[in-house]
Amino acid sequence: MSLPPFKVLRPRSIDEAVGYLEKHVANIRVLAGGTDLIPSMRQRLFSPEYVLDLSGVAAMxxxxxxxxxxxxxxxxxxxxxxxxxxxxxxxxxxxxxxxxxxxxxxxxxxxxxxxxxxxDTRCLWYNQSLTWRKGCGFCIKKDGDLCHVAPGGTKCWAxxxxxxxxxxxxxxxxxxxxxxxxxxxxxxxxxxxxxxxxxxxxxxxxxxxxxxxxxxxxxxxxxxxxxxxxxxxxxxxxxxxxxxxxxxxxxxxxxxxxxxxxxxxxxxxxxxxxxxxxxxxxxxxxxxxxxxxxxxxxxxxxxxxxxxxxxxxxxxxxxxxxxxxxxxxxxxx
Amino acid sequence: MKKELIELRVNGRLHELAVEPNAVLLDVLRQELQLTGSKRACDDSSCGACTVLLDGVAMMSCTMLAISCEGQEITTIEGVSEHGSLAAIQKAYGDWGGAQCGFCTPGFIMTVKSLLAENPDPSEADVRAALSSNLCRCTGYNQMYDAIRSAIKAEREGSAVTK
Missing domain, CATH: 3.30.390.50 (CO dehydrogenase flavoprotein, C-terminal domain)
Structure with missing residues (x-):
């Protein structure tokens, strides 16, 4: 699975990073080690317009x-x-x-x-590909309004x-x-x-x-x-x-x-x-x-x-x- | 998507590349640089078949953006041989049957390189813990363990690996 299209911002300082977050607040995700975000983006759990790559912020x-x-x-x-x-x-x-x-x-x-x-919190019904989730029905945590884990409930239990x-x-x-x-x-x-x-x-x-x-x-x-x-x-x-x-x-x-x-x-x-x-x-x-x-x-x-x-x-x-x-x-x- | 111009240093050579911002390092290595030793397998950051070294530290090239790797020394399995001949660990993998189908082998060898760079004399527990980063579906872990022990011994004695 490929990643969704996005632009990458690479700040060198915390101030610069926060500046980018403020500017693109509606559609940005933070990338640190990438081990949570990148697999999630493959599954289209997130499709941000901007990815803020923190790897250059040595002070952190x-x-x-x-x-x-x-x-x-x-x-x-x-x-x-x-x-x-x-x-x-x-x-x-x-x-x-x-x-x-x-x-x-x-x-x-x-x-x-x-x-x-x-x-991010995890669930069998959430950490799945877009195709899987579409086939089984979207849930409260992403794109839907029901819970497969606690049917009838309105709370997410991931x-x-x-x-x-x-x-x-x-x-x-x-x-x-x-x-x-x-x-x-x-x-x-x-x-x-x-x-x-x-x-x-x-x-x-x-x-x-x-x-x-x-x-x-x-x-x-x-x-x-x-x-x-x-x-x-x-x-x-x-x-x-x-x-x-x-x-x-x-x-x-x-x-x-x-x-x-x-x-x-x-x-x-x-x-x-x-x-x-x-x-x-x-x-x-x-x-x-x-x-x-x-x-x-x-x-x-x-x-x-x-x-x-x-x-x-x-x-x-x-x-x-x-x-x-x-x-x-x-x-x- | 607009491509960005980046410089990647791979196996000691500097490459100037135009890459899409969402390209992962693994795809750039395999498709732009034709370095197809690193493998794509699980696609969800668990199998380790894509493992490469960044500044000597083992990481998964399927789980990092190529443009994040600028300024770092990337080493792939193609950069492991020494002066045109197999490195001790590569030879030992062959001698001891550490590779069965061979698909996971490049990733395993990069993990082992990283371990030995950090700790030239690892204990059995250290080696087994390091191998836990990668998956082998032929279940060849014990032969790999023997190969690694043999490669360490060969490196120490500075001699050819013999069984």
Missing amino acids: RGVRPQSDGGVEIGSLTTLRVIENSGFLRQHYPVLAEAAATVASPVLRNMGTIGGNICL AFSGDTPPALLCLNTEIEIAGPSGVRRIPLQDFYTGLGDSYRKLQANELVTRVFLPASSADYRGVYRKLRVRGSIDYPLAGVAVVMRHSSNGHSIGHIADVRIGITAVNPAPLLVKGATDLLAGKEMNDLLAEAAGDLAAKTAKPLTTSALTPEYRSEMIRVFTKRAVLAAAGMN
Whole structure:
């Protein structure tokens, strides 16, 4: 399948990029690593008049540790750089681990952290060619007004399928968004709407430019577990990120001082599991407690038939992975 | 669609080309430069048959616009041989049956080149992780693994690859 016709704009700076977005706001798409946008354009999910190629904006790349102990990551930084960053592996291991599970090594050479945060939501009825979608009937997310997944419904249930956002949510990440009226900085948690179609709060003239991990989230133990059909290349069909810190207790590992659990690919947004901290903080990890955390996470997951595996299985795997991940984060397996 | 004039450096040679803005690198390599070693297969960014190196890093040429590649050194399978003879990895693929039907082989070899440039002495897990970027429908991964081990050994000993 060929790509639809478009013109390519190649800015050298963030200001220039935002200028182009503002000028062509009605009909422009942003190209970072291309691994999400280009296959989608082949399927005519997007047929923009302009494509804004960010590859020349050097200022948007790089992992920059800050003097306060936190770190700032340019949104064009590739997932491969994040996976291999000694600083991130040491201080924010959950992010490095989640980045290392995305797609395949070659795709991680291309895909960016900003692209993973902005990743389009996915559904069996959406990520298909124009011919396929025309044959089976267009849906709410693109060109139609019905939902094949929840017949009779008016809400889109396409699943958010990025691996790094659940890890980033656990780390209390903030992102910087540049637009015509300047830059704003928001918690990543406020970026997602929970809807499958208009899944993110980003105007067509705005750009995610930087990702901030606060010092207060550094040095937590981290674990990411991912369900997929093949061992490589695939998007997650369920994913669980856990960060955990223990109170120091002499020589042995102490009580859990703080913990957060994030899940992905089972809802239209990546979500923090509410109540996880209350359930686990101040306690010593054991199998029963891990089971309870798994049950809590599985209640947060609301998968529908948006991918090749059944909702029941994906929900069950959120429970199983959460149990295993909290045990692993506590050093117990 | 109005074509744009670009310069692409491929296998050490600079080419001036008029390309449509929506042309992917793979099509420009195959159709404009007749470099047909890189293959189009899955068409949805998963199989790796189109893998080339950009500034030494393996990427999928079907998933990038040709005009985004200006100013970068592009290496395709046609640029892998050394002084007219096969590179160690190419010879090892032949010797160890790393290629069966051969369709995926150029992509695999570029992935392996990228791995060895980054890490000349990869562990078994490193090699197997790198191979996970590409798909082979003849299921020849174990022979490829043997070929890669043999090529690394040959490079280290500076001798011809023998089985």
